[in-house]
Amino acid sequence: MKKKNETIQRPISLQPGESASVVSPIYPSVVYASETPDMLDDQYEGRIQGYTYAREGHPNATALAKQIDLLEQTDGGIITGSGMAAITAAIMGTLSSGDHVVGGDQLYGRSLRLMKSDLPRFGIEVSLTDVTDISKVKNAIKSNTKLILIELVSNPTLRVADISGIVSLCREKDIKLLVDNTFTTPKAFKPMNAGADIVVNSVTKLLAGHSDVTLGYVVAKDKTLNKSIYDFVVTTGLTPSPYECWLAERGLMTFPLRFDSSQATALGLAEYLAVNENVDRVIYPTLPDHPDAAHVRQNLGSNGCNIVSFELKNKTREAANRFVKQLDGIAFAPTLGDVGTTLSHPASSSHRGLSEDERLTLGITEGFFRVSVGLEDISSLRGKFELALKHT
Numbered sequence: 001m002k003k004k005n006e007t008i009q010r011p012i013s014l015q016p017g018e019s020a021s022v023v024s025p026i027y028p029s030v031v032y033a034s035e036t037p038d039m040l041d042d043q044y045e046g047r048i049q050g051y052t053y054a055r056e057g058h059p060n061a062t063a064l065a066k067q068i069d070l071l072e073q074t075d076g077g078i079i080t081g082s083g084m085a086a087i088t089a090a091i092m093g094t095l096s097s098g099d100h101v102v103g104g105d106q107l108y109g110r111s112l113r114l115m116k117s118d119l120p121r122f123g124i125e126v127s128l129t130d131v132t133d134i135s136k137v138k139n140a141i142k143s144n145t146k147l148i149l150i151e152l153v154s155n156p157t158l159r160v161a162d163i164s165g166i167v168s169l170c171r172e173k174d175i176k177l178l179v180d181n182t183f184t185t186p187k188a189f190k191p192m193n194a195g196a197d198i199v200v201n202s203v204t205k206l207l208a209g210h211s212d213v214t215l216g217y218v219v220a221k222d223k224t225l226n227k228s229i230y231d232f233v234v235t236t237g238l239t240p241s242p243y244e245c246w247l248a249e250r251g252l253m254t255f256p257l258r259f260d261s262s263q264a265t266a267l268g269l270a271e272y273l274a275v276n277e278n279v280d281r282v283i284y285p286t287l288p289d290h291p292d293a294a295h296v297r298q299n300l301g302s303n304g305c306n307i308v309s310f311e312l313k314n315k316t317r318e319a320a321n322r323f324v325k326q327l328d329g330i331a332f333a334p335t336l337g338d339v340g341t342t343l344s345h346p347a348s349s350s351h352r353g354l355s356e357d358e359r360l361t362l363g364i365t366e367g368f369f370r371v372s373v374g375l376e377d378i379s380s381l382r383g384k385f386e387l388a389l390k391h392t
């Protein structure tokens with residue numbers, strides 16, 4: 001009998017037969033083989049679809065990007081290794097030394113840090129302002145302003161930006177508008193439809209939803225700008241791993257259901273906290289006393305999303321410690337969008353870098369908490385809060 005060749009070799013092509021897999025396969029391959037140099041030309045010049053090297057793209061990133069594109073009603077989305085990678089690529093792919101960018105003064109902590117500490121080192125001027133007030137945004141604009149970065153709903157004070165005013169201003173002055181849609185998600189708000197030029201999401205939060213992956217998404221409406229953001233991602237290696245993209249795609253399948261459920265429970269919790277005798281004030285976008293009610297109605301409709309902020313009557317660190325200790329079964333963790341409800345205390349976490357006076361200007365006392373509502377049922381959640389609030 002003739003001896004078979006004993007040398008192992010690649011690539012082996014797997015033949016799954018005529019039937020198709022329902023679940024996306026995971027493609028860990030870093031490299032992809034092409035048949036000829038002509039085929040590589042066709043690929044790089046966009047005549048055929050294919051992959052060459054995973055830093056430049058891979059099937060699991062494409063699969064995830066396409067799903068989020070559908071939610072955001074856009075196309076050409078780029079998956080990055082984190083939400084911050086997406087924000088960095090959006091800014092660095094758009095701006096050059098000598099340009100000026102305006103940001104909301106209550107952006108996500110690391111976005112603020114990027115704006116304040118890093119961009120100026122590269123010759124990019126930065127101004128931060130209150131984006132709920134269009135006259136302040138107008139005052140911040142300079143002749144070299146090229147970009148405005150906002151979050152529709154701010155963290156943790158849940159103020160709502162005047163995005164229609166900002167869109168008009170951007171059109172008039174030829175400024176690009178970048179919207180971080182992480183808090184609101186494409187279920188509650190579609191920035192492109194509202195007039196944004198670039199949209200980013202931290203996929204880590206509600207979209208993936210299970211606190212087991214760190215990923216981001218960025219897309220620009222203008223194809224040339226989208227390509228320059230993509231090139232920045234590839235050059236600087238802000239690339240996502242196939243396995244994480246696969247996990248996020250799996251999480252994303254239930255995102256619309258999770259969002260609806262968490263949002264309904266968040267409203268119920270907000271209404272409950274508003275009448276609890278140990279709570280001083282509650283902030284939730286669709287409560288009637290919200291300071292930016294007109295912006296909420298215009299942009300979010302009846303969506304309040306899944307975050308509720310509130311302040312204890314007793315605004316001392318001692319009361320805050322007792323409250324957290326007694327709140328059984330709820331993770332005291334500074335994240336949002338998990339399937340489980342999480343609680344954060346901005347004074348000791350996200351906003352600890354500010355002085356006490358700066359925190360008080362934002363209304364963030366020791367008694368201020370932010371809740372990211374998960375999938376528990378409302379009666380169980382209410383019971384837990386009621387019990388813990390009694391100890392404050």
Ligand SMILES: *Cc1c(COP(=O)(O)O)cnc(C)c1O
Pocket residue numbers: 082083084085108151180182183202203204205214215216336
């Ligand atoms: C978490 C978050 C980010 C950063 O996302 P990562 O995936 O953690 O890098 C950006 N913006 C907002 C609003 C966030 O909540």
